Amino acid sequence: MLKKTLLSFALAAQTIRTRFFHTVLSVLGIVIGVAALVSTLSLIDGLEEYANEQISQTTSLKAIAIYTKPFKTINNVRVPKENFAMLSPAQINQLHASLSQPSQPYMVVSQGNEVTMPGDTQRIGAMISGTLPTLQPNTKLTQGRTFTAEELTAQKPVALVNESFLRQRKSTSPPLGQTIRTPQGELTIVGVVASDTTRPAQVFMPASLYPLEQLRSLRVDYAFEAGQVEQVPLLKKEMQDWLKKNSPQGGEDFEIVTNEFRVEQAAQGFLVFRIIMGFIVGLSVLVGGIGVMNVLLISVTERTSEIGVRKAVGAKKRDILLQFLSESITVSTFGSLMGLVLGVLATMAFVPIVKTFAKVPFQAAYTLNTFLIISVIAVLIGVIFGTYPALRAANLDPIEAIRRE
Incomplete structure (x- = not known):
């Protein structure tokens, strides 16, 4: 099973490489959404650290x-x-x-x-x-x-x-x-x-x-x-x-x-802000997921005969399903990584602007939670938006698929 899974991801990477420009345009929504999410979370984490530092300096937590x-x-x-x-x-x-x-x-x-x-x-x-x-x-x-x-x-x-x-x-x-x-x-x-x-x-x-x-x-x-x-x-x-x-x-x-309640109040406020902003930015990620579904549906249409031949020579339904799910997860992960890099670069450019106008020692914070969230989003987008195209490919009748050539 592990060998089949790795082979599916290898085929998915090869497919993306052969249609690179089309794939990049299709995942542009994910790139923008993830970049906005990374920027938002890192800036909020930086604000929380700055607020806790100010509380510690003005109020003894002990x-x-x-x-x-x-x-x-x-x-x-x-x-x-x-x-x-x-x-x-x-x-x-x-x-x-x-x-x-x-x-x-x-x-x-x-x-x-x-x-x-x-x-x-x-x-x-x-x-x-x-x-x-x-x-x-x-x-x-x-x-x-x-x-x-x-x-x-x-x-x-x-x-x-x-x-x-x-x-x-x-x-x-x-x-x-x-x-x-x-x-x-x-x-x-x-x-x-x-x-x-x-x-x-x-x-x-x-x-x-x-x-x-x-x-x-x-x-x-x-x-x-x-x-x-x-x-x-x-x-x-x-x-x-x-x-x-x-x-x-x-x-x-x-x-x-x-004075612990001051830190707790600040943490609760930032948590609410993080959830609201994450929800708003998540709409962009949702649009990106629709783009992934679109590129996979096009891929299923273009590769109908290939799917028919594979099923005719013994490929099972789950093999086709696994191949297209792997391709979906690979595409969404690729877009998420591009968005992650873009988001980090955006915050690095934005923080000096904040320092110039606000005159405060503010820094963006890149926490492990942010990177874990992006990883989970990449997998979820791949599974959720890739399931329908994968099922459609897996359910194709091999005779009808070959006849479409």
Whole structure:
């Protein structure tokens, strides 16, 4: 059977070679359709990679946020809860210690208030942020240092200010060692955080300086930074279990959110776009398949006597069927390969145009899935559109076929 199949494909290749120009014109629809499909899929894959890269740069995929839910829903109306659980700095440390994978906890308490400095009558409006255990990732210091573990444990009244705070004071002198007055008391400045001119004045202090009851009236964000992206689902599950066990309402007052959904949303959007564009471009491939059927029907008509002679000397119906199906698959594969090459060349020419106008580091992506899709399409077109001509050839009566000569 294998020998007959290989012989059929060899005869098909010989037939295509003897009628090359006619075959090329007949598969032109497949060439254009496949080229458009390759270009579309590779550009969409490139867009998806670019989107994922942008998401990764602007959002930490390793971050796990815990939000307090101070509201409840009654009759579709959002109303404040009379009482809800909060996590203290000590509880954050306990939660962190219970996790099986390495992570870095962060707690940020934010409020706007007036800040003054001893001997200075100027009042500065600043965002006062309580942090635990230290500043969040990617925060750069221009002067001094961050909080030490000893200062956090002993609840020392220390603080950091950002460069916008210094610009508000119109002072260029180093503020290290000076004190500032906040609603939480006097704090000693130990460092300066880098900030651009768009940032408001900020004061950072240890979150442990806030009484737990005071936290209820402030915005509090809890977050954990996982060591690896792959560890995020496990850590999220462990946090949910810990909150159910250690909070009064069984974790109902908290919501755990990760940034994986951003990547999932982007992937779903690109999948829908890929399906829609594939359907539209697939119409061109359909037209190409009709061209394959046309060339095979013409071939059956031109080779009627040949088919009759083969059947008269002992060729079986399945032999004729296999020969024309092989020819159909060979023709469609030939057209698909030409379309693949044309599609790759088209995207290579199109990407520089996109870069010129959009000014983004965009690249087309050629994935294994794209090449597998093209291979499947080539075979399907050959089988679907070659079946009718092959059956027609196989069902010819040998006597009538020879008599037509």
